[in-house]
Amino acid sequence: MSNTRKDWTTNEIRAIYDKPIMDLVFQAASTHRLHHDPNVVQVSTLISIKTGGCPEDCGYCPQAARYHTGLEGNDLMSVQTVKAQALRAKASGSSRVCMGAAWRNVKDGQEFDQVLEMVRTLNKLKMEVCCTLGMITENQAKRLAEAGLYAYNHNLDTSEDYYKDVISTRAYQDRLDTIDNVRKTNVTVCSGGIIGMGESIDDRINMLVALSSLEPYPESVPINALVAVEGTPLAEQEPIAIWDMVRMVATTRIIMPTTQVRLSAGRTEMSPEGQAFCFMSGANSIFAGDKLLTTPNPDINSDMDLFKSLGLKAQAPFVKKSQPETVEADSSKLEAIGEKPKWTRPEHTIERNELSRTVKE
Ligand code: SF4
Numbered sequence: 001m002s003n004t005r006k007d008w009t010t011n012e013i014r015a016i017y018d019k020p021i022m023d024l025v026f027q028a029a030s031t032h033r034l035h036h037d038p039n040v041v042q043v044s045t046l047i048s049i050k051t052g053g054c055p056e057d058c059g060y061c062p063q064a065a066r067y068h069t070g071l072e073g074n075d076l077m078s079v080q081t082v083k084a085q086a087l088r089a090k091a092s093g094s095s096r097v098c099m100g101a102a103w104r105n106v107k108d109g110q111e112f113d114q115v116l117e118m119v120r121t122l123n124k125l126k127m128e129v130c131c132t133l134g135m136i137t138e139n140q141a142k143r144l145a146e147a148g149l150y151a152y153n154h155n156l157d158t159s160e161d162y163y164k165d166v167i168s169t170r171a172y173q174d175r176l177d178t179i180d181n182v183r184k185t186n187v188t189v190c191s192g193g194i195i196g197m198g199e200s201i202d203d204r205i206n207m208l209v210a211l212s213s214l215e216p217y218p219e220s221v222p223i224n225a226l227v228a229v230e231g232t233p234l235a236e237q238e239p240i241a242i243w244d245m246v247r248m249v250a251t252t253r254i255i256m257p258t259t260q261v262r263l264s265a266g267r268t269e270m271s272p273e274g275q276a277f278c279f280m281s282g283a284n285s286i287f288a289g290d291k292l293l294t295t296p297n298p299d300i301n302s303d304m305d306l307f308k309s310l311g312l313k314a315q316a317p318f319v320k321k322s323q324p325e326t327v328e329a330d331s332s333k334l335e336a337i338g339e340k341p342k343w344t345r346p347e348h349t350i351e352r353n354e355l356s357r358t359v360k361e
Helices: 010-017 021-035 079-091 110-123 138-147 172-182 201-212 242-255 272-280 300-310 351-356
Strands: 040-050 096-101 128-132 151-153 188-190 193-195 220-225 260-263 283-288
Touching: 010 021, 010 201, 010 242, 021 242, 021 272, 040 079, 040 110, 040 260, 079 096, 079 110, 096 110, 096 151, 110 128, 110 138, 138 172, 151 220, 188 220, 193 201, 193 242, 201 242, 220 242, 242 260, 242 272, 260 272, 272 283, 272 300, 283 300
Parallel strands: 040 096, 040 283, 096 128, 128 151, 151 188, 193 220, 220 260, 260 283
Antiparallel strands: none
């Protein structure tokens, strides 16, 4: 099977997703073994470097300023605080660290310069450094690459159709444009989605069509189960069945065989057996730490117990791609160019988002 195939159709992917579970898991596990060590799983740590107060209206997110979720926000962390957290993560077995900021898009200036310094600092710790900062321009992507960024996360979340029912403050095309900007550098792309937001199976499949048709497809695909947080528009969503997660992971593995499939949010609701099924189906990364940005996550000790029971080993950094070099700020050939990008603001009405709205951002 080609690992660059980008012409998967909705019907083909749906046929894979709908297979009997035993056939589906067997096919996914067989594909997985052709491209990865089945007993190795990457442990990643997510650090929320700037929490809450986000102007966007993502219906699943407790960090949106307009929803009353009782979340305590914080301003951008210092480089030293982030470094200390990354060192702790490394000591607990993480080979990758992802820094998340609750921003609509990156703005040139002191805060972005501080993030660039965080990237330089963490790259020197010999960890894969990832950022998720919202929409970015080509010049911003190049500056992150120059600082030594390994990956940029920008999730498609769901299908283009269903996206309009979850978010009104930006368009699907903005997501694709940011991914395109990252692709103009050597930074790898991390992009996936969330299931359990009320979408149809075809929405899940169409998100996979969109991801697999990127050229090339993302090096990393997180599959999240919604963590329904009180105060957000999606608070009343029922948790998804483990078999939905297994189907999604297995299908992702089959159609994007070389990617790193990340079993992301929602693991606290999964039994050890359910997670083991996901690993067998091709998931080869987890996020460690008792918080995933702002929502609960299993603690590192229970993850390490699970690894021990299953005979899994933590993946070393840079096994898929070599470590990027870091150019120091005073040697940089790139600088802010004063762009004013026109990211979209559709602002159509999503009734459940309006009903949850308590704060005018
Ligand atoms: S998901 Fe990101 S962009 Fe959306 S509200 Fe949350 S922090 Fe903001």
